[in-house]
Amino acid sequence: MSKFFILFGNTVALSKLEFEAIYPQFPLTDLGDHLFTFTSAVDLSKEMISTLGGVVKIFKVVAEFEQNITDQKLIEEIVAFLLKQSDEPYFTFSQIGKGQRSISNAELKALIKENGKKARYFASQLSESALLSHQDKAIELLSYHHQETGKLLLAQITAVQDIDDWTKRDRQKPYADRKKGMLPPKVARMMVNIALGFWRENNLNKATNTDQALLYDPFCGTGTILLEAAMRGLNVYGSDLDQEAVFGSRDNLSWLKQEYKLNVKDQIFYMDASHLDLSQFTNQVDLLVSEPFLGRQTPDDSELANIFKGLEKMYLGSFKSFASILSNKAMIVIVLPQVSTAKRIYSLLGLIDKLKAKGYNLLVDPVPYAREGARVTRQICLFRFNRQT
Numbered sequence: 001m002s003k004f005f006i007l008f009g010n011t012v013a014l015s016k017l018e019f020e021a022i023y024p025q026f027p028l029t030d031l032g033d034h035l036f037t038f039t040s041a042v043d044l045s046k047e048m049i050s051t052l053g054g055v056v057k058i059f060k061v062v063a064e065f066e067q068n069i070t071d072q073k074l075i076e077e078i079v080a081f082l083l084k085q086s087d088e089p090y091f092t093f094s095q096i097g098k099g100q101r102s103i104s105n106a107e108l109k110a111l112i113k114e115n116g117k118k119a120r121y122f123a124s125q126l127s128e129s130a131l132l133s134h135q136d137k138a139i140e141l142l143s144y145h146h147q148e149t150g151k152l153l154l155a156q157i158t159a160v161q162d163i164d165d166w167t168k169r170d171r172q173k174p175y176a177d178r179k180k181g182m183l184p185p186k187v188a189r190m191m192v193n194i195a196l197g198f199w200r201e202n203n204l205n206k207a208t209n210t211d212q213a214l215l216y217d218p219f220c221g222t223g224t225i226l227l228e229a230a231m232r233g234l235n236v237y238g239s240d241l242d243q244e245a246v247f248g249s250r251d252n253l254s255w256l257k258q259e260y261k262l263n264v265k266d267q268i269f270y271m272d273a274s275h276l277d278l279s280q281f282t283n284q285v286d287l288l289v290s291e292p293f294l295g296r297q298t299p300d301d302s303e304l305a306n307i308f309k310g311l312e313k314m315y316l317g318s319f320k321s322f323a324s325i326l327s328n329k330a331m332i333v334i335v336l337p338q339v340s341t342a343k344r345i346y347s348l349l350g351l352i353d354k355l356k357a358k359g360y361n362l363l364v365d366p367v368p369y370a371r372e373g374a375r376v377t378r379q380i381c382l383f384r385f386n387r388q389t
């Protein structure tokens with residue numbers, strides 16, 4: 001068994017839920033500072049990083065040192081490890097967990113030089129991924145001090161998020177409409193994975209292959225969720241009340257399929273989510289993943305009561321309508337808006353009880369997600385649909 005460290009991005013709660021949904025066989029232990037650990041007999045880090053939206057880096061533990069190791073001995077061990085990897089290591093070293101003497105890259109380089117070898121190092125924030133993604137020869141090391149056991153674990157990077165690829169899907173797709181509040185692709189991927197992972201739990205017999213689940217986004221906008229679902233090999237339905245968004249999402253999916261050579265089916269149509277036209281759906285929907293209309297992005301306080309009344313009506317109408325196209329035990333991952341003023345919090349969390357009566361059962365506490373400076377924040381909710389007889 002090997003021990004791994006996994007570093008999540010800014011949305012730790014959502015990233016953790018995504019990991020647990022897709023890899024339930026690897027229970028996570030929280031080490032603080034966005035860092036978690038798990039053990040595994042096989043190294044799945046490359047697969048994990050390309051599957052999950054919420055992971056920045058994965059490290060494998062390569063050595064464990066006892067509490068009483070001296071600073072000098074530790075530095076020698078790190079240098080010996082680097083020189084085992086390369087005659088002229090190109091490296092960076094960072095530390096996490098309190099109670100360690102700070103060891104600098106320069107200090108390590110100096111000792112390598114004393115050994116008669118050359119070395120170069122690069123400065124890297126632990127949370128940065130761009131620098132390393134295309135530098136195969138770069139060695140990134142991390143030491144973690146375990147408070148309870150006093151042990152010090154040395155770990156080497158095994159996988160890093162391909163930030164250029166995420167940026168490409170965010171920035172290079174042909175249709176964008178930033179006024180509408182497009183989801184970041186990583187958040188969309190996490191939402192898709194959460195729905196897919198929980199759906200598999202109940203559909204183990206038929207779900208050895210992910211493409212057997214059909215995903216629908218009834219408020220697809222520019223199609224961010226549809227694109228990330230297609231990246232996971234899912235067939236998708238999408239719809240929107242805005243004809244431009246329908247054409248735009250179709251263009252974006254064609255671009256994606258060509259760019260990534262994907263062979264998935266998609267159907268995107270013009271439709272009101274609260275009055276679904278059932279004739280468009282030839283198959284039942286297993287995963288409904290969506291970021292619906294969240295109201296105006298910068299509402300005035302005086303308008304909020306009315307806005308939320310309208311939103312509640314639209315959400316309820318939509319959920320009522322979804323029941324006719326969902327398969328039994330379908331998973332729903334959906335964004336509910338929230339706005340805080342000095343006086344009160346406006347949200348749609350009150351809907352959760354009403355939805356239960358319609359067969360939608362909330363599975364985990366809503367996960368908050370907010371972009372920096374945004375007035376309207378989001379609560380990401382996970383429901384399982386149980387068809388009522």
Ligand SMILES: C[S@@+](CC[C@H](N)C(=O)[O-])C[C@H]1O[C@@H](n2cnc3c(N)ncnc32)[C@H](O)[C@@H]1O
Pocket residue numbers: 180181182183184218219220221222223224225239240241242245271272273274291292293294314
């Ligand atoms: C917040 S945007 C979705 C953005 C999308 N997640 C993206 O990343 O591009 C909400 C979308 O819902 C659509 N919409 C609003 N009311 C609708 C309704 N009743 N039925 C279907 N779509 C609706 C809007 O046209 C808009 O494209």
